[in-house]
Amino acid sequence: MRIGFIGTGAMAQAIARGAVASGVDPATLVFSNRTATKACDLADELGATAASSNASLARQADIVILAVKPKDQRAVIKEISPIVVGHPDVCVVSLAAGRTLDQITTDFGAGIPLVRVMPNVAATVGQSMTALTAARATDAQVAAVRFLMDSIGRTILIDEDYFPVFQALASCSPAWYFQIVDSFARAGLKHGLSKDSAVEIAAQAMAGAAALLLAERENGTIPAQLIDRVTSPGGTTIAGLLAAEEGGLSTALVSAVDASIHADSHLG
Numbered sequence: 001m002r003i004g005f006i007g008t009g010a011m012a013q014a015i016a017r018g019a020v021a022s023g024v025d026p027a028t029l030v031f032s033n034r035t036a037t038k039a040c041d042l043a044d045e046l047g048a049t050a051a052s053s054n055a056s057l058a059r060q061a062d063i064v065i066l067a068v069k070p071k072d073q074r075a076v077i078k079e080i081s082p083i084v085v086g087h088p089d090v091c092v093v094s095l096a097a098g099r100t101l102d103q104i105t106t107d108f109g110a111g112i113p114l115v116r117v118m119p120n121v122a123a124t125v126g127q128s129m130t131a132l133t134a135a136r137a138t139d140a141q142v143a144a145v146r147f148l149m150d151s152i153g154r155t156i157l158i159d160e161d162y163f164p165v166f167q168a169l170a171s172c173s174p175a176w177y178f179q180i181v182d183s184f185a186r187a188g189l190k191h192g193l194s195k196d197s198a199v200e201i202a203a204q205a206m207a208g209a210a211a212l213l214l215a216e217r218e219n220g221t222i223p224a225q226l227i228d229r230v231t232s233p234g235g236t237t238i239a240g241l242l243a244a245e246e247g248g249l250s251t252a253l254v255s256a257v258d259a260s261i262h263a264d265s266h267l268g
């Protein structure tokens with residue numbers, strides 16, 4: 001099975017490197033990119049192939065991954081639809097935020113096998129949380145795409161209706177977590193730490209908290225129980241937690257998710 005990536009930016013690079021690291025034969029990967037040298041460089045790095053055009057790539061691949069920005073997707077679909085339509089053995093995968101299966105199907109002008117995927121930036125370090133949903137793809141095609149995404153982190157199959165909220169919680173939230181760490185680092189700076197140390201300290205605390213939560217979740221533990229484990233009576237954590245809530249922490253995060261869902265509805 002040959003896998004083609006149209007667009008070799010941050011996401012395509014992460015997925016392709018993850019796939020090769022987890023044992024996918026690089027000879028089965030083919031790349032094309034608007035700036036062709038980028039596709040060639042990635043192909044050289046991995047021992048894969050660069051295609052001379054998006055159309056040439058579509059002729060070679062069983063799975064065609066559209067890894068371009070949402071605004072560039074329609075132009076790519078125009079180039080490849082004459083090749084892909086009418087070949088149900090070819091499955092198209094979209095990474096684009098805000099573009100629904102229906103919108104993509106309309107752009108192709110026919111009901112081709114489609115998988116919509118939403119990874120996140122932590123794919124670069126094999127720690128993505130990735131959602132998948134499909135239309136008309138066979139179980140084998142969905143399984144092949146999921147196998148690929150499993151190589152960059154955790155995956156979940158969800159109904160497409162939940163993509164906007166998933167995207168906020170998993171794909172936008174890394175930027176919000178970076179902002180939170182940056183804010184903690186400023187607090188560290190205020191109290192005499194170097195910014196660099198404060199970033200390391202806050203980021204490791206965040207990573208440790210996430211690892212603990214995911215491990216304990218297996219036993220049914222919920223975040224509130226872990227909060228109770230950290231907060232001593234009359235102690236420092238409860239003082240800080242209440243101050244953060246007074247500053248609107250919970251409502252600010254819910255508003256962030258609402259704003260992201262609203263923005264998503266205007267992307268397609």
Ligand SMILES: NC(=O)C1=CN([C@@H]2O[C@H](COP(=O)(O)OP(=O)(O)OC[C@H]3O[C@@H](n4cnc5c(N)ncnc54)[C@H](OP(=O)(O)O)[C@@H]3O)[C@@H](O)[C@H]2O)C=CC1
Pocket residue numbers: 006007008009010011012032033034035038054067068069070072075076095096097118119120121171
């Ligand atoms: N970044 C993220 O955190 C996430 C991104 N996504 C989605 O993933 C997709 C890719 O995002 P990302 O990797 O960050 O984007 P990048 O900007 O890093 O990469 C996009 C690539 O597409 C190439 N490109 C643009 N137009 C064409 C074209 N007509 N033909 C071939 N290649 C083209 C660009 O080429 P050039 O080198 O010439 O610029 C660039 O290399 C987007 O749809 C985004 O919504 C989803 C979840 C998270």
Ligand SMILES: O=C(O)[C@@H]1CCC=N1
Pocket residue numbers: 097167171172
């Ligand atoms: O900001 C964006 O639109 C994309 C979608 C998810 C992460 N980045």
